[in-house]
Amino acid sequence: MGLLTRTTETAPCEITISHRFDELSAHCKFLNGAVVHPGDTVEVDGPELMAPYGQVVSDTRTATITRASALERFWTRKTGDFEFMELCEFSFSEEVMS
Secondary structure (H helix, E strand, O other): OOOOOOEEEEEEEEEEEEEEOOEEEEEEEEOOOOOOOOOOEEEEOOOOOOOOOOEEEEEEEEEEEEEOOHHHHHHHHHHHHHHHHOOOOOOOOOOOOO
16 A cells, blocks of 8 residues: 555455345445455445345355555545534424424
């Protein structure tokens, strides 16, 4: 990992998609123990995987991990908290909730 250069690697992974009433999620577990760090990106290879309502679907695929450069990793760590706030939704109203 250089100051301005990115590297890529491939890793086998298990994709689990849940589409149930109590859970809507997608998880990627690397089977070789690879770890994703701040600023890294992961792209799972293969066709789109859909789970019908009420089911959980799993498949084994290959993922391409693009490692962030040292500068990108530093920037992501320093600005990540600000980007997190974009996910929050705040609502202020005079109405009392019961």
